[in-house]
Amino acid sequence: MTAIDMPVAGSRPKPRMHPLAVRVMHWTNAIAMVVMIGSGWKIYNDEVIFGFLHFPQEIVLGIWAQHALQWHFFGMWILMLNGLVYLAYGLISGRFRRLLWPIRPLEVVREALAALTFRLKHADLTHYNAVQKVLYVGVMAVIIVQVITGLAIWKPVQFSGLVSLFGGFQGARLAHFIGMALIVGFMVVHVALALLVPKTILAMLTGGPRVDPAPPTTPPAH
Numbered sequence: 001m002t003a004i005d006m007p008v009a010g011s012r013p014k015p016r017m018h019p020l021a022v023r024v025m026h027w028t029n030a031i032a033m034v035v036m037i038g039s040g041w042k043i044y045n046d047e048v049i050f051g052f053l054h055f056p057q058e059i060v061l062g063i064w065a066q067h068a069l070q071w072h073f074f075g076m077w078i079l080m081l082n083g084l085v086y087l088a089y090g091l092i093s094g095r096f097r098r099l100l101w102p103i104r105p106l107e108v109v110r111e112a113l114a115a116l117t118f119r120l121k122h123a124d125l126t127h128y129n130a131v132q133k134v135l136y137v138g139v140m141a142v143i144i145v146q147v148i149t150g151l152a153i154w155k156p157v158q159f160s161g162l163v164s165l166f167g168g169f170q171g172a173r174l175a176h177f178i179g180m181a182l183i184v185g186f187m188v189v190h191v192a193l194a195l196l197v198p199k200t201i202l203a204m205l206t207g208g209p210r211v212d213p214a215p216p217t218t219p220p221a222h
């Protein structure tokens, strides 16, 4: 513990970059997402959208489609409940405002170019760079749409309004597939970046450095 991290006598220690709740929710989400993708691929194989694309049995979850569907619903409830608590926590605690905001387009372009040429530094674990901010906010938005298209193709009669938003059942199915591809793309980039800076993985496991708590959402009354 450095002098900066030392709590003042009588005061509470500063919180960690990734509080326990965030770590538990992050890894729960990662496992649920793998279950969703693996079982989704098996369900897809039962009636493919693209004739050339079948997912090999070695990388899917489920022995037959109905079995995969049970895994998919199991993963779905965990992903949805975990995701709702994470979103509420991020909004109420000020975590999203502190770490994911603001996103400046010029910074995103500059840092994306630096990342592509392996010049992007991630020395300060307590801040996300503009590329990370876009990726995290982006994947959250895609997951929300993914839940909506999932509901539409699960109960097309009850959620007919949602189905028509996507131009019909096949449109919703295609949007669900594209959402899966975007999430898989995110995961490949995300895990590769994390492996390039392994101390970020350690921080997501142990909490990481201590940070100043989020400032109050409303200014104090005069």
Ligand code: HEM
Residues within 6 Å of the ligand: 022, 026, 029, 030, 033, 095, 099, 125, 136, 139, 183, 186, 187, 190, 191, 194, 200, 201, 202, 203, 204
């Ligand atoms: C085994 C797979 C995964 C690994 C190794 C991993 C690793 C990490 C690490 C190290 C961080 C912290 C980044 C930093 O401090 O610079 C992080 C944050 C994050 N990851 Fe992952 N991750 C995985 C899977 C996922 C999946 C599947 C998703 C969503 C689809 C996801 C979404 C996020 C988000 C949104 C954050 C920011 C969380 C916050 O600060 O509130 N991760 N991940």
